[in-house]
Amino acid sequence: MTISFRRPGYACTDHFLDVPLDHADPGGPTIRLYAREVVAPGRQDDDLPWLLYLQGGPGNKAPRPGASPAAWLGRALRDYRVLLLDQRGTGRSTPANRQTLPAAPADAAAYLRHFRADSIVRDAELLRRHLIGDRPWSVLGQSFGGFCTVTYLSLAPEGLREAFITGGLPSLTASPDEWYRTAYLRVLAANDRYFARYPGDRDVAARIAGHLAERDERLPTGERLTPRRFQTLGLGLGASGRFDDLHYLLEEAFVAGREGAALSDTFLQSAGATVSYAAQPLYALIHEACVCDGTASNWSAQRVREEFPEFDAEPFTFVGEMIYPWFFEEDPALTPLRETADLLASYEWPALYDPDTLAANTVPVAAAVYYDDMYVDRDFSLETARVIPGCRTWITSEHAHNGLSADPRVLDHLLTLIHI
Known part of the structure; x- marks a missing residue:
């Protein structure tokens, strides 16, 4: 047709x-x-x-x-x-x-x-x-x-x-673990480039993460924006346009609400569109599978992250192109697919x-x-x-x-x- x-x-x-x-x-x-x-x-x-x-x-x-x-x-x-x-x-x-x-x-x-x-x-x-x-x-x-x-x-x-x-x-030739090990190093370098251009954003990002840990802030789709999900906004740091877009987003993060500082609707709407996989669920489901050449991933990005404490300590650091099993707990587009994702993570994929x-x-x-x-x-x-x-x-x-x-x-x- x-x-x-x-x-x-x-x-x-x-x-x-x-x-x-x-x-x-x-x-x-x-x-x-x-x-x-x-x-x-x-x-x-x-x-x-x-x-x-x-x-x-x-x-x-x-x-x-x-x-x-x-x-x-x-x-x-x-x-x-x-x-x-x-x-x-x-x-x-x-x-x-x-x-x-x-x-x-x-x-x-x-x-x-x-x-x-x-x-x-x-x-x-x-x-x-x-x-x-x-x-x-x-x-x-x-x-x-x-x-x-x-x-x-x-x-x-x-x-x-x-x-x-x-x-x-x-x-x-690289295993999934080898792939993500180098990926975390590249994301750290991208963070360095970003915060060198916008040095004030490290404190702003840390303030947002701390605020999210203490306050129940909801995205337009209804679910809570957690600190770890906010951290995934670093996904765009490898693209020229989105590199600067992150700064402009952080600029408008807070408003003076009736009960004190709150995250603005502008920020929550834009952040929600970025962290949601509603438009591309396959990205979350088979991303790790695409670097499996005759092996299983077994949630490689999550396991390898343990080797990089920089992402769970001060100063604040964004993560990048990594898919974590908790995505399937926090994103409404993915939560019905959690068991499916676990099965795919344990599957030994054929060679590509x-x-x-x-x-x-x-x-x-x-x-x-x-x-x-x-x-x-x-x-x-x-x-x-x-x-x-x-x-x-x-x-x-x-x-x-x-x-x-x-x-x-x-x-x-x-x-x-x-x-x-």
């Missing part, structure tokens, strides 16, 4: 395709995929190469043209017909959340075992054959989308003409990457590695780049993790690396 429409700057066609929930069981239950084809106006009938965009996450839908920051899109449309895929479980693809998952935790966990990069790649291959037959296409993977791209190079390199990766070269296939790679690859990336370890990324023949790597300290969406020059540079 296809639906076409136009909006200023974009000619769009919506595509839907039913695919197996479990690609190993093609005759079993199916789910629906949604993808939006985008082309520059007036070029709808041109024979353009296709570029599949794989969003970061996991659990995030693709950007909406004109509605989401996507500086790269205009540059891509000069050369490509772009396909924005809502990865399974997100956006307009069959959703996976507390409202739709099987009621029994064991059934929900079994269902969600099919929502990692390997299933996303196989979805993409069915889409490719549905749209363009045997022709290969290009892929652009941002963050987790880059993890998916490396899985694509492992599972179905014949489907790829070329691959672009931004902030998303995964480790092929094929080292032999990657070592024989012939697909041109260009990868941006951000020097101070808070989310993806630079050394792990470079180690992976070295074992993929033909991978041209651009190491830059000019951009944060969201460089692709913030600056069209990022994609332009990667295109140059491949096409020179």
Whole structure:
């Protein structure tokens, strides 16, 4: 099924395709995929190469043209017909959340075992054959989308003409504990950068945390904002725009209420939108699974945190891209899924990457590695780049993790690396 429409700057066609929930069981239950084809106006009938965009996450839908920051899109449309895929479980693809998952935790966990990069790649291959037959296409993977791209190079390199990766070269060897151990170090460095720019915010953040420990402050959704949940506002410290947004949020934290200092509705509304996983429950459910290559996570971020007392002592320190089991006690979007999350944390996930296939790679690859990336370890990324023949790597300290969406020059540079 296809639906076409136009909006200023974009000619769009919506595509839907039913695919197996479990690609190993093609005759079993199916789910629906949604993808939006985008082309520059007036070029709808041109024979353009296709570029599949794989969003970061996991659990995030693709950007909406004109509605989401996507500086790269205009540059891509000069050369490509772009396909924005809502990865399974997100956006307009069959959703996976507390409202739709099987009621029994064991059934929900079994269902969600099919929502990692390997299933996303196989979805993409069915889409490719549905749209363009045997022709290969290009892929652009941002963050987790880059993890998916490396899985694509492992599972179905014949489907790829070329691959672009931004902030998303995964480790092929690190255990979940090793991954989060380096992640905590990067978050500490991000805190240092943040409080160096806004030195007064450390005291403000500590005051907020102390206030939350003593007072019952409620988010607009009704649940209490706890100190540890407030601490997770550091998730955005690795993105250029959100880095400063945190400061502006803290500026308006308190008002003089009738019974003394209180957190403002402005602060509570913005904080609630940031700490809630209602719009992306898959992020919380399978985030750790995405760094499990033949192993279980067993709540790795929670266990490894014990090695970093800085996050539980003075001076105040934000945490970053870590998922903790208590999220499923405090977030109403996640509380019905606590048992499911425990089952996924104990599950031994199959391997995502094929080292032999990657070592024989012939697909041109260009990868941006951000020097101070808070989310993806630079050394792990470079180690992976070295074992993929033909991978041209651009190491830059000019951009944060969201460089692709913030600056069209990022994609332009990667295109140059491949096409020179």
